[in-house]
Amino acid sequence: MHVKRVRVVEGVFDANDTIAGANRADFDRAGVAVVNFMSAPGAGKTALLEAALARLEQDADAPRVGVLEGDVQGSLDADRLARFHDVPVAQIDTGDGFGGACHLDANMVRSALPLLPLEEIDLLVIENVGNLVCPAEFRVGEDTRVMVCSVTEGEDKPLKYPLMFRACDLVLVNKVDLLPHLELDVDRLMASIQAVHPGVTVLRTSARTGEGIEAWCAWLRAAARPAPAGVATA
Amino acid sequence: MHVKRVRVVEGVFDANDTIAGANRADFDRAGVAVVNFMSAPGAGKTALLEAALARLEQDADAPRVGVLEGDVQGSLDADRLARFHDVPVAQIDTGDGFGGACHLDANMVRSALPLLPLEEIDLLVIENVGNLVCPAEFRVGEDTRVMVCSVTEGEDKPLKYPLMFRACDLVLVNKVDLLPHLELDVDRLMASIQAVHPGVTVLRTSARTGEGIEAWCAWLRAAARPAPAGVATA
Numbered sequence: 001m002h003v004k005r006v007r008v009v010e011g012v013f014d015a016n017d018t019i020a021g022a023n024r025a026d027f028d029r030a031g032v033a034v035v036n037f038m039s040a041p042g043a044g045k046t047a048l049l050e051a052a053l054a055r056l057e058q059d060a061d062a063p064r065v066g067v068l069e070g071d072v073q074g075s076l077d078a079d080r081l082a083r084f085h086d087v088p089v090a091q092i093d094t095g096d097g098f099g100g101a102c103h104l105d106a107n108m109v110r111s112a113l114p115l116l117p118l119e120e121i122d123l124l125v126i127e128n129v130g131n132l133v134c135p136a137e138f139r140v141g142e143d144t145r146v147m148v149c150s151v152t153e154g155e156d157k158p159l160k161y162p163l164m165f166r167a168c169d170l171v172l173v174n175k176v177d178l179l180p181h182l183e184l185d186v187d188r189l190m191a192s193i194q195a196v197h198p199g200v201t202v203l204r205t206s207a208r209t210g211e212g213i214e215a216w217c218a219w220l221r222a223a224a225r226p227a228p229a230g231v232a233t234a
Numbered sequence: 235m236h237v238k239r240v241r242v243v244e245g246v247f248d249a250n251d252t253i254a255g256a257n258r259a260d261f262d263r264a265g266v267a268v269v270n271f272m273s274a275p276g277a278g279k280t281a282l283l284e285a286a287l288a289r290l291e292q293d294a295d296a297p298r299v300g301v302l303e304g305d306v307q308g309s310l311d312a313d314r315l316a317r318f319h320d321v322p323v324a325q326i327d328t329g330d331g332f333g334g335a336c337h338l339d340a341n342m343v344r345s346a347l348p349l350l351p352l353e354e355i356d357l358l359v360i361e362n363v364g365n366l367v368c369p370a371e372f373r374v375g376e377d378t379r380v381m382v383c384s385v386t387e388g389e390d391k392p393l394k395y396p397l398m399f400r401a402c403d404l405v406l407v408n409k410v411d412l413l414p415h416l417e418l419d420v421d422r423l424m425a426s427i428q429a430v431h432p433g434v435t436v437l438r439t440s441a442r443t444g445e446g447i448e449a450w451c452a453w454l455r456a457a458a459r460p461a462p463a464g465v466a467t468a
Contacts, residue, residue, distance in 0.1 A: 041366045042384070042386065102365060157275055160306060178412065
């Protein structure tokens with residue numbers, strides 16, 4: 001008799017991946033592409049999302065976007081997005097622990113899925129907790145990962161937090177409007193990003209001046225496009 | 235017969251606190267005051283430490299400082315401090331896990347103590363991993379906690395990461411030289427800090443212009459002063 005074997009699920013990462021797979025299946029059933037959106041605190045994720053949503057809402061054929069906001073405490077970012085009336089927004093607070101969880105995991109995202117009308121959106125952006133370490137360690141069922149690196153953080157961040165830069169499909173080098181006022185060597189930052197993740201797509205952005213927002217929206221449109229049948233997206 | 239009871243140590247935080255107590259005892263024996271120095275990635279901890287060390291090395295009666303550098307990977311910050319020939323520097327890399335630990339804990343600090351000549355210093359500054367969540371949850375045996383909040387991170391960080399702001403004895407509001415180029419409402423930031431941690435000491439600093447560095451050094455001098463006998467410092 002043929003024996004069916006199953007690998008025993010071990011540890012926190014395996015459990016997380018199992019739940020991420022369940023999320024992934026739900027997203028696929030609903031035809032939703034998912035972006036895991038990560039950065040250090042204050043790098044400008046919400047501002048870049050606001051800029052993209054403001055641009056996309058001008059186009060009749062833009063993907064329908066939903067947002068899941070992850071924060072340790074409060075709903076400041078979700079409140080900022082409330083002005084986009086066609087964008088459903090759900091909030092996860094990770095603060096139930098002592099100081100709160102420093103990242104989203106697949107189970108937290110799963111608990112928020114009933115709050116989102118998945119059938120009515122094409123693209124879900126999951127704004128993770130501001131942190132350059134742990135969010136990169138926990139898949140939540142996303143198709144793609146985007147990180148924001150503010151030029152105010154210095155040139156050395158790719159070398160100090162390599163997993164985050166290595167795990168993402170797109171790096172937004174943000175707040176470039178401040179470059180004239182910084183002592184940053186932007187070429188060295190770009191070289192560090194490529195050293196840690198050769199070939200990764202990098203866009204220079206500023207939510208304030210609008211630089212790079214068109215390219216960021218184009219990237220989001222492409223991310224929302226359903227993959228051809230038979231091509232794995234995970 | 236008198237029964238001596240011991241509370242069973244439970245969980246990761248209790249184990250951490252036990253080891254933090256052992257570190258604390260070692261620091262007390264050596265007469266070393268300890269600062270746990272924390273911030274988000276790129277807020278300017280190392281630059282503020284460099285500015286303070288450059289100022290303090292000009293004074294014959296300055297406290298003798300040692301530094302313990304915590305990073306996920308590499309020794310970039312420790313290398314920056316190597317020019318201070320009288321300052322012993324030790325490095326902890328937390329990167330042995332998958333993406334690395336996002337904070338220092340008491341056991342990591344304990345493992346590094348043999349690398350530091352505690353008998354020859356008065357003040358140990360432990361530069362934690364850049365993260366606004368977990369470092370505040372793990373005591374390492376410190377006397378005081380200092381956090382750096384860069385004005386480039388926005389006004390809302392105290393409300394989004396309250397434990398970090400609440401757990402510290404001093405907040406350095408850094409990179410104030412950039413204020414003219416930001417849309418930040420600095421009064422709102424100051425009010426948010428006081429809302430989360432009423433009465434906490436706040437200094438405005440810029441490693442680039444030198445603003446606040448004298449006050450930051452004065453704070454470090456006071457932190458290094460041994461407490462009067464019988465006064466607990468932990």
